[in-house]
Amino acid sequence: MPATKLKNLKDLVKEQARIAKEREAYSHVVTISSGTCGLAKGSGEFVDAMKAAVKALGLGKRVLIKSTGCHGFCDIEPVVHIAPQGIVYQKVAPENAKEILSETVLRNNVLEKLLYTDPQTGQKARLAREIPFYKSQRRLLTKANAEVDPESLPDYIANGGYQALAKAVGELDPEKVIAEVKKSRLRGRGGAGFPTGFKWEFCRRAKGDVKYVICNADEGDPGAYMDRSLLEGNPHATLEGMAIGAFAIGASEGYIYVRHEYPMAVRNIRKAVEDARAAGLLGKNILGGKFSFDVHIERGAGAFVCGEETALISSVEGKRGEPRQRPPFPAVRGLWGKPTNINNVETWSSIPVVINKGGDWFARIGTESSGGTKIFSLVGKVAHTGLVEVPIGTTLREIIYDIGGGIKGDGEFKAVQTGGPSGGCLPRSMLDLPVDYDTLAKAGSIMGSGGMIVMDESTCMVDLAKYFLNFLRDESCGKCLSCREGTDRLHEIVARICDGKGTEEDLPLLEELALVVKDASMCGLGQTAPNPVLSTLRYFRKEYEAHIKEKRCPAGVCKALIKYSIDGGKCIGCAVCAKQCPVDAISGEFKKPHAIDADRCIRCGVCVDACKPKAILVA
Amino acid sequence: MPTLKIDGLDVTVDAGTSVLEAARFLGLEIPTLCHEDGLEAYGGCRLCVVEVGQGDKSRLVSSCTYPAEDGLAVRTNTKRVARTRKMLIELLVSLVPSSKVLQDLAAKFGAQKSRFKPKHEDCILCGLCVRMCKEQMMSGAIEFVGRGQKRRITTPFDKKSELCRTCGGCMYICPVCTLRCQGPNAPTTVCGSCLTLEPTCIDHYDDYMCYLGPTGVCGTCVSEKKHKGGESGGDKELCHTANTTQQQRR
Numbered sequence: 001m002p003a004t005k006l007k008n009l010k011d012l013v014k015e016q017a018r019i020a021k022e023r024e025a026y027s028h029v030v031t032i033s034s035g036t037c038g039l040a041k042g043s044g045e046f047v048d049a050m051k052a053a054v055k056a057l058g059l060g061k062r063v064l065i066k067s068t069g070c071h072g073f074c075d076i077e078p079v080v081h082i083a084p085q086g087i088v089y090q091k092v093a094p095e096n097a098k099e100i101l102s103e104t105v106l107r108n109n110v111l112e113k114l115l116y117t118d119p120q121t122g123q124k125a126r127l128a129r130e131i132p133f134y135k136s137q138r139r140l141l142t143k144a145n146a147e148v149d150p151e152s153l154p155d156y157i158a159n160g161g162y163q164a165l166a167k168a169v170g171e172l173d174p175e176k177v178i179a180e181v182k183k184s185r186l187r188g189r190g191g192a193g194f195p196t197g198f199k200w201e202f203c204r205r206a207k208g209d210v211k212y213v214i215c216n217a218d219e220g221d222p223g224a225y226m227d228r229s230l231l232e233g234n235p236h237a238t239l240e241g242m243a244i245g246a247f248a249i250g251a252s253e254g255y256i257y258v259r260h261e262y263p264m265a266v267r268n269i270r271k272a273v274e275d276a277r278a279a280g281l282l283g284k285n286i287l288g289g290k291f292s293f294d295v296h297i298e299r300g301a302g303a304f305v306c307g308e309e310t311a312l313i314s315s316v317e318g319k320r321g322e323p324r325q326r327p328p329f330p331a332v333r334g335l336w337g338k339p340t341n342i343n344n345v346e347t348w349s350s351i352p353v354v355i356n357k358g359g360d361w362f363a364r365i366g367t368e369s370s371g372g373t374k375i376f377s378l379v380g381k382v383a384h385t386g387l388v389e390v391p392i393g394t395t396l397r398e399i400i401y402d403i404g405g406g407i408k409g410d411g412e413f414k415a416v417q418t419g420g421p422s423g424g425c426l427p428r429s430m431l432d433l434p435v436d437y438d439t440l441a442k443a444g445s446i447m448g449s450g451g452m453i454v455m456d457e458s459t460c461m462v463d464l465a466k467y468f469l470n471f472l473r474d475e476s477c478g479k480c481l482s483c484r485e486g487t488d489r490l491h492e493i494v495a496r497i498c499d500g501k502g503t504e505e506d507l508p509l510l511e512e513l514a515l516v517v518k519d520a521s522m523c524g525l526g527q528t529a530p531n532p533v534l535s536t537l538r539y540f541r542k543e544y545e546a547h548i549k550e551k552r553c554p555a556g557v558c559k560a561l562i563k564y565s566i567d568g569g570k571c572i573g574c575a576v577c578a579k580q581c582p583v584d585a586i587s588g589e590f591k592k593p594h595a596i597d598a599d600r601c602i603r604c605g606v607c608v609d610a611c612k613p614k615a616i617l618v619a
Numbered sequence: 620m621p622t623l624k625i626d627g628l629d630v631t632v633d634a635g636t637s638v639l640e641a642a643r644f645l646g647l648e649i650p651t652l653c654h655e656d657g658l659e660a661y662g663g664c665r666l667c668v669v670e671v672g673q674g675d676k677s678r679l680v681s682s683c684t685y686p687a688e689d690g691l692a693v694r695t696n697t698k699r700v701a702r703t704r705k706m707l708i709e710l711l712v713s714l715v716p717s718s719k720v721l722q723d724l725a726a727k728f729g730a731q732k733s734r735f736k737p738k739h740e741d742c743i744l745c746g747l748c749v750r751m752c753k754e755q756m757m758s759g760a761i762e763f764v765g766r767g768q769k770r771r772i773t774t775p776f777d778k779k780s781e782l783c784r785t786c787g788g789c790m791y792i793c794p795v796c797t798l799r800c801q802g803p804n805a806p807t808t809v810c811g812s813c814l815t816l817e818p819t820c821i822d823h824y825d826d827y828m829c830y831l832g833p834t835g836v837c838g839t840c841v842s843e844k845k846h847k848g849g850e851s852g853g854d855k856e857l858c859h860t861a862n863t864t865q866q867q868r869r
């Protein structure tokens with residue numbers, strides 16, 4: 001695409017129409033979900049098979065094969081979407097490539113065996129919107145992941161891309177852009193939920209000849225991958241958002257800080273930057289006008305704390321990734337001491353939507369205090385796992401039951417942990433809580449970046465608190481005594497309780513210390529680190545008490561507090577368990593009930609899995 | 620020039636002043652551990668916490684790093700501050716129970732009894748030595764490495780540092796250092812001011828910059844001779860930092 005061609009909104013609309021016209025030559029578009037998760041499940045091989053099949057059948061001029069980013073429903077990867085029918089096939093394998101072409105594309109026959117079956121109703125779904133997982137979502141940002149080839153700028157433009165930038169630069173002025181973002185009630189998706197429009201305004205007003213914008217793509221929460229998915233699947237949207245922000249703030253340079261463990265995201269965003277530059281959408285004199293803005297990509301080494309904005313800035317500057325005192329906030333003194341506006345990937349990606357559709361439209365989607373949608377990574381003991389995008393204010397129940405399909409298997413819901421490692425655990429009684437920054441904080445958890453882990457009764461809440469504390473004590477930068485020593489001591493106490501060595505004084509001590517860690521620490525890591533222990537103490541105190549007073553782990557998880565035995569009535573004496581026990585703790589005569597030597601038993605659980613008649617008791 | 624209210628008193632200070640400095644200007648006492656005049660504020664020990672703001676929005680901040688802002692309302696001695704400080708001292712004492720400085724703090728703030736298992740570390744990671752070395756000794760021989768429980772202070776790659784001049788500034792400023800002033804038979808090398816016999820540093824280091832006193836009084840030369848003669852120093856009793864800096868002379 002010649003760089004001189006795109007000068008304003010009209011040109012982009014024309015270019016969009018031109019590409020659409022070009023595409024009319026194709027009768028079918030076959031889209032394959034090929035994010036990191038899809039590739040792991042073999043979508044790469046499938047794409048190759050599909051391309052080979054297209055060639056073999058001589059369909060090269062009629063069928064367009066597209067690899068896109070993640071479509072969100074991880075359980076059914078690799079996923080194929082066939083337009084214009086809109087048919088979705090799940091768990092496809094290379095050997096399905098030919099039949100998809102010959103049957104579905106050429107003869108319009110649906111391959112029943114590749115359709116998704118709703119495990120609850122047993123019904124087969126042909127279209128994405130018939131699949132319950134997608135039905136209740138509002139895919140404002142993630143929708144494009146299933147439509148746009150992340151490596152193709154024309155594809156993004158065909159999808160209406162860069163029209164928001166053209167509108168902002170050509171038809172609005174910086175103040176108007178900020179006013180629109182304020183109206184949208186968009187709040188930062190990186191965790192703290194600061195209103196984005198106001199943040200931009202602070203930075204715009206800050207004194208300084210040079211200003212920067214930064215995209216925070218560090219995404220250090222274990223199990224969270226919405227930012228990765230957006231950068232992999234639709235990198236131009238983030239770039240467009242950053243360029244609009246830079247225009248509004250008066251910045252001419254931007255940085256994307258992306259973790260090194262995301263090679264595909266790095267590759268795609270790098271290509272996007274190059275392509276956008278070549279097309280005059282980035283770099284000097286964007287769209288032929290006065291506004292210039294360019295972007296650098298910086299890779300992080302994968303420390304959780306480097307996602308904290310001041311630590312991130314320090315890391316970009318080549319120093320130790322350690323938070324510093326705010327104020328001064330980055331908006332006043334940020335990167336290289338200059339006013340800097342830092343936003344999360346999802347925040348930046350929301351900006352083109354806000355500008356295209358208008359702030360009011362965006363605000364109507366969310367709640368009173370918070371507009372738009374939020375992407376959650378729904379994982380754990382839930383029937384359908386994946387990335388879920390819903391309007392802010394959707395209840396936990398809707399997310400977990402309507403979209404997630406409820407608890408996997410025949411377990412019972414016990415708790416949901418939101419907000420990543422320093423989030424809180426909410427019990428069943430909170431299921432109708434609308435998910436919003438303020439409601440979650442009030443309930444003792446946080447929105448965080450959008451992690452959501454569902455748990456059933458097989459999870460011990462004390463053990464869970466121990467797990468997160470262990471993560472946090474490793475990831476604390478270690479500067480603040482309260483955070484470094486505090487999290488270590490919290491972990492020590494909780495571990496002691498799990499080991500059956502807890503005393504009655506431990507609970508008040510935990511609470512006392514947790515409050516000090518929250519109060520005295522400098523950055524968000526320390527200030528939220530006690531959430532896992534405080535929220536579990538608040539909602540599941542009985543479980544702590546059972547560990548301490550009765551020396552019992554109700555969920556049967558804490559090894560020191562459980563005992564394995566064999567139900568004589570059920571045991572058929574097959575000796576399978578005895579053969580598998582790594583420490584020879586099981587003995588008995590063949591065809592007669594066996595027994596476990598409690599002193600020898602190391603509680604590894606191998607026998608439980610080995611026993612067909614389920615005769616092993618854990619209590 | 621910002622005007623703020625500290626414990627009900629109005630005070631106007633130069634821009635760039637910290638809340639701690641403003642409070643001290645008023646004569647208010649705030650305990651500190653990782654702060655020293657002449658070194659950049661760090662904010663690691665959190666002992667200097669004060670409460671800023673009112674009602675629901677009030678929170679604790681470290682006064683040594685928090686800038687005195689116009690209109691800021693600060694309270695230096697609320698219940699919340701006292702409770703926090705006491706717990707912090709409890710954590711410190713359990714870290715290095717033998718430190719006199721920490722014991723004194725514990726006595727002063729009523730935190731003698733620590734409910735945590737003593738760790739017997741030799742460093743509280745207050746970072747004074749790092750800043751001392753960098754900002755006053757103009758050396759920058761030591762830095763933090765690692766994070767979380769693995770955080771520690773050392774020379775780059777734990778190797779001999781060309782930058783260290785064995786001035787002893789790091790040990791001088793260390794609040795938990797038990798190595799200083801050990802009398803005439805000091806087993807360690809970096810300190811022992813009383814041992815000055817034959818100062819050699821002047822020969823060795825043209826730009827010797829010593830914090831402990833006039834050039835040549837620190838006594839490192841004595842032990843250096845001992846080492847040259849093959850006698851072993853009391854390495855085991857050195858903290859990690861001193862150990863690394865000491866190795867540099869071998």
Ligand SMILES: Cc1cc2nc3c(=O)[nH]c(=O)nc-3n(C[C@H](O)[C@H](O)[C@H](O)COP(=O)(O)O)c2cc1C
Binds near residue numbers: 305
């Ligand atoms: C320990 C810690 C880790 C963080 N990690 C991230 C992260 O991985 N990604 C992110 O966008 N924000 C992260 N944040 C939040 C950032 O500090 C900052 O608030 C955010 O990038 C601002 O962007 P937003 O306003 O768009 O949310 C983290 C904060 C803390 C305290």
Ligand code: SF4
Binds near residue numbers: 480483484524525527
């Ligand atoms: S709260 Fe924890 S992570 Fe944050 S600066 Fe302090 S020690 Fe570092």
Ligand code: SF4
Binds near residue numbers: 782786790
């Ligand atoms: S002895 Fe070495 S490490 Fe210590 S302050 Fe002096 S130069 Fe720095």
Ligand code: FES
Binds near residue numbers: 654684
């Ligand atoms: S004196 Fe302020 S944090 Fe240590």
